[in-house]
Amino acid sequence: MVDTLIEEYTFENFVVGGSNRLAHAGALSVTERSDRRYNPLYVYGDKGLGKTHLLHAIGHRARSEGGLVLYLTAEEYRNKVLWSVRNNEPDYFRARYYSLNFLLFDDASDLGQMEEVQERFFHWFNTLHLDRSQIVIAGSRHPRSMPLLDDRLRSRFEWGLVTEITPPNLETRLAILQAKADAKKVELDPEVLDLIAHRAQTDIKSLEGALNCVLNYKEAHQVKKISFEMAVEALEAVNDRTRRLSLQPDSIIRATGEKFAVPEDVMKGPKRDREIVLARHVTMFLMREGTSPSLAGIGRELGGGIIPQ
Structure with a gap:
């Protein structure tokens, strides 16, 4: 039963800040x-x-x-x-x-x-x-x-x-990034860490993703040390991809479901509890604003439900 524990998720590797x-x-x-x-x-x-x-x-x-x-x-x-x-x-x-x-x-x-x-x-x-x-x-x-x-x-x-637990402040984000860079045995200039910390402000996963993006850029270009300008270029590339992906219907359904605590399968199902209906309507609005599909297309994405005019 204990085999499912992730090895690196220990107290020693947990960065403590005001948010947690x-x-x-x-x-x-x-x-x-x-x-x-x-x-x-x-x-x-x-x-x-x-x-x-x-x-x-x-x-x-x-x-x-x-x-x-x-x-x-x-x-x-x-x-x-x-x-x-x-x-x-x-x-x-x-x-x-x-x-x-x-x-x-x-x-x-x-x-x-x-x-x-x-x-x-x-x-x-x-x-x-x-x-x-x-x-x-x-x-x-x-x-x-x-x-x-x-x-x-x-x-x-x-x-x-x-x-x-709330989103980490800048000081905690910098400490998290430094700890993860140390674990990977990578040295990054303070201004590069500061750039990443300012670009990824919402959660630790996005921090780690931004850090990995910069490190992958370093490996791909075979440079010994990544400059501030290189870090900017690496993060801009991933931001462009993220913006395109964030407007996909499935990502809108998933994000709205998480916000309202309504699972994706329930969102697409027949239930009409107040919270579920509200989550569906918000999803429909975001789809029409962000992806511009037809009403029939939105209906298909939400499991064929009836779409209000």
């Missing part, structure tokens, strides 16, 4: 304290800000101390539930996942879609909590901002500590 300090402290606390003060620990924020890194860091620390750890995403959990139902295996979870020291549950915002899945998770949560297993949950939204989440789960997610 409380979440980092909470993550350390659940590995160091036995009183389960923060149970569950719920960490939320946009994608690419380090939530998954913290979950894996907790897992590595707990495993090093002999703990039995399970890292699982909401999608993986949903698939396991559906498998157990289809194969008439009601004891599938109890036999495998009820004797844990740590449950690390990722992408919790994707949980609020199927009543059967939520019901089973509710009972699993209760059992683990009563057994004093540490539960750590990560999601893109605060529990109160998940309209499809069962009220009982929403309440339980707030039992311990709920903490947000």
